[in-house]
Amino acid sequence: MKKILSICLFEIKRTFKKKSSIVLMLGMPLLFTFLFGSIFGKNADIAFRIALVDEEQTAYSKDIIQKLMHDEMISYELFNALEAEKLLASNEVQGIVTLEKGIANKLRNEEPAATFQPSLGIATAPLIKQQVNQAMQSLDIYVAAAQVGGFYFNESWESVYERLTGNERQIQAWTEQRINASDGHPLMGISYSSAGFSIMFVMIMMLSMTGTLIEARQAGIWSRLFTTPVTRFQVLLGYFLSFFIVGGIQFFLLILLSSTLFDVNWGSPVALLLLVTALLLCVVGLGMSIASLVKTVEQQNAIGTLVIISTCMLGGVYWPISIVPDVMQKIANFVPQTWAMEGFTSLIADSGTVGDILVPLIVLLGFAVIFLSIGLSRMNYT
Amino acid sequence: MLTLSDVKKSFGAHEVIKGISFQVEKGESFGLLGPNGAGKSTLISMICGLIPNGEGEIRVNGKLVSKHRKETQQMIGVVPQDIALYPTMSALDNLMFWGKMYGLSGKKAKDRAKEVLEIVGLTERGKDRVETFSGGMKRRINIGAALMHEPQLLIMDEPTVGIDPQSRSHILETVKSLNEQGLTVIYTSHYMEEVEFLCKRIAIIDEGKLLISGTKKDLNNRLAGGIVLKLTVGSLHPSFIEQVKKLNGVEKVIVQQAEEIDVHLQSKMESVADVILLASQSGVVIHNMHLKEANLETLFLQLTGRSLRE
CATH class of the missing domain: 3.40.190.10 (Periplasmic binding protein-like II)
Known part of the structure; x- marks a missing residue:
């Protein structure tokens, strides 16, 4: 357990040492939330x-x-x-x-x-x-x-x-x-952008973090790690925990800042915690599965960015999914962002509880299982 | 300390290690020489448990690596050929991280990291990021990471690749000093002079086979000749080579290129004079000639017909 924690804490320390990480984690999502929130916002x-x-x-x-x-x-x-x-x-x-x-x-x-x-x-x-x-x-x-x-x-x-x-x-x-x-409200303005851009930038951050798996492999760090008395399980769990914790910190700060700066009410804390956990598992799994399918960090960035931006468009992160044609709305059911946005809408706009977000929770966990299975089964360790 | 018995390894149908056996005693410095692709890195990867060996046995302090991987890994410090460090972290952070991977706790890891920085001569740069270091300094931290848990056996896989002579000399002196303090060292390189400087016993491998092993003296005794006469001639007649081979004191003649031959002589200058006389009588014009002491490189050439750095 000590070795798992050592790997995890070392990776977290490495992440926060980079100034670009702070910009990516908080600066960019808040800026985009403000810009898009103004377009589709209270003053729309x-x-x-x-x-x-x-x-x-x-x-x-x-x-x-x-x-x-x-x-x-x-x-x-x-x-x-x-x-x-x-x-x-x-x-x-x-x-x-x-x-x-x-x-x-x-x-x-x-x-x-x-x-x-x-x-x-x-x-x-x-x-x-x-x-x-x-x-x-x-x-x-x-x-x-x-x-x-x-x-x-x-x-x-x-x-x-x-x-x-x-x-x-x-x-x-x-x-x-x-x-x-039934007091059903659509998610609007700053609240919509806060949820949408939090999802997108957490995904981008996780893409960048999971790229460290490829970096470590390319630099020979993994080969060296496996000459020490640690197991693959310990190494992967250490990395996984670090991704999950950084994603959690990012989400927590974005929720805190958007509540303070933009007066966004994120709804039930328990339900929110569950939804964010399911989403993070899914996003970390997606990052790991992309990292397992590519050979270089450049490929990871190119393919990952393409996947994230396109699925965010499809999943209603930038604009309400109701404005796209029916066919696109049906396809959107196959991307996790759609379900995350549905969950957030239920929590923020309709003051939903855990019971109200059960379906998005289950679907997101399903995505997480699929992505993590691909990532772990295809990971190249040498 | 380390025993390899008829170790074999195949990747698919390709057999890369073909039954290698040798022993390394405690406190010994053992050199593993061979050209690129000889199988040195595969052999090391098997010793340190990175890849499983196919057939045969590898034992570290009597324990089978295949059965007691974690225990044997705890006894070994590996210096890989790559600089396997985190460039954006400080030297101290890097050393502490690798120490923790060998089970050192926070305080112990920090204290040991400071000691190691002293060993590799980088105490003043401990808090600096590794990415700001020169190639030689990175290599020294790379070695330091393998020393964190005070291993009994240090395995170094070409640790001086691509560095300046000053850093190289510092590394060699450090390793020699560690060995003199009792640390068992296995040093692989294709720089013959490094192995000759550091190691008391040497094994030469090529194409997955152990060609020869022994002390430096043993290996020198195996050389076909103590002196090599290198000749550049105008035109070479096959009959001339045959006649040279028949001369007293000539062990072997190797034709390097069309007009270049190496004549391996047992010793003494009279054999040189005989060769020159024969060339004159046979009408062979000598453009250039020089004498070279035979060394491990020569031995490798004799054994494989190839240069170590090919």
Whole structure:
């Protein structure tokens, strides 16, 4: 046990001796949390206020507007065209979305049916365009059905559409009432960024730390270690513990600092501890499995960074997973970050308890078992 | 102290150690000579339990390495060919770490690390990071790490590769002094002069086989000739070589290149004069000639037909 602790403490000391480790552990995540938190944060309604102009004025356009207004990141407000122009000129809104007359027919004929006029330099313009398109496409099937129905029943498509979507609206209203009653909230702003960037930078830190396995192997340190009376088990456990403890310290400090600086409430401490533990096991396992599959530190950095950044994108670390297409949301179930974010959302936004994060916990532990098995079974010791 | 009995090792179908046996007595300094790829490092890796031996037995102080790996490893200090240290940590931290790997506790490890720094002559640099050291200083700390637990047997695998003459001399003097204090040393190198300086007994291995072993005197006696006459000639007739071989006092003739021959002579200058006379009579023009005392390098050449540093 003394030898395991000696290896562990030596590795921790080595990590904290590097100034770059402190920047990577704390500086970068806090900076990114602040930057992204401001974009998607509490002030998002001020930063992204979009004027909506309804030239169509039908039940269909009203449904689109209703869908857009439910968005949690961007604040859409209804104005007439003149007001909207004035607001855009005075920079009080960051863009105008205009639902044009004959929107349904245009959509059917695959013509542009809505216009988006962004202010200069607005970074979220593609996101807003995508949201408007998604809102229209989600109602497209009703329009198609209403147009066919109108033809057969000799009615206007608008009245058929109204009948078709009436039930839908009732169900939606009932669902919303239930959601509000259950106090479910989406994770927003600084809280979202804090959780997301904590995950990402802990992963990057662990990638850098597990690279020491390759460094030690390349420098002949492992060969020398195995000429001393220590076992492989002791060496690996020593390293593993050091990774786990450094990751834990990083998470603890990030939680502490984000609570203090950005007023993030991380929810139940016990549940948080369990979630962070499961996530760390998974992340250390991922780092070790990458280290076992590559030969050089350079390969570890290149492949590891690619894996982390892409899975973070997929797992909803940078932006809410709800804004990506359904297919991507399904694929996201196969990356650990999705489950970690689900767990954090449950704890931070919904004041969840251990029971509420059981599924993310189990899935993360499952990932940990898989990654650690790959890492330990494929590790090259000489 | 150390006994190897018919040790063999194969990697797949490739047999790298082909039945090597030798013994090293307590307090002895034993040299293991051989060119790159001869099997020296594999042999050392087996002695210190890094890789299992295939057939045969390796015993350290009577204990089988294969059965008592931890106990035998505790008796051995290994200085690897690589500088296996943590560059961003201080010399003191490095030494303490390796001490702890041999079971030294915190206080003992620190005290011993200070002693070791003195042995390797780096007391003043103890708190400096290893990455700021010269190659020679790193090598000295590399040796120091193997001395932390006061081993009974020190195995050094080419510990002076790539360092300046001053550091090399310091290392050799340190090892000689440790050996004189009773530490058993196994020193591998392809620098014949280092082995000749340090070791009382020497084994030469090549292609996984032990070619010869014994004291320096034993090995010198095995040399085909005490003096080597190196000749560079204008043109070489095969008949000339045959005639040289028949001369009194000539042990062996080795044709190095088309116009270069080594004539191994038992001794004495009259044999040299006979060779020159024969060349003159045979019409062979001698462009250059010099005499060389035979040494281990010569012996290795005789045994394998190759140079030690090939």
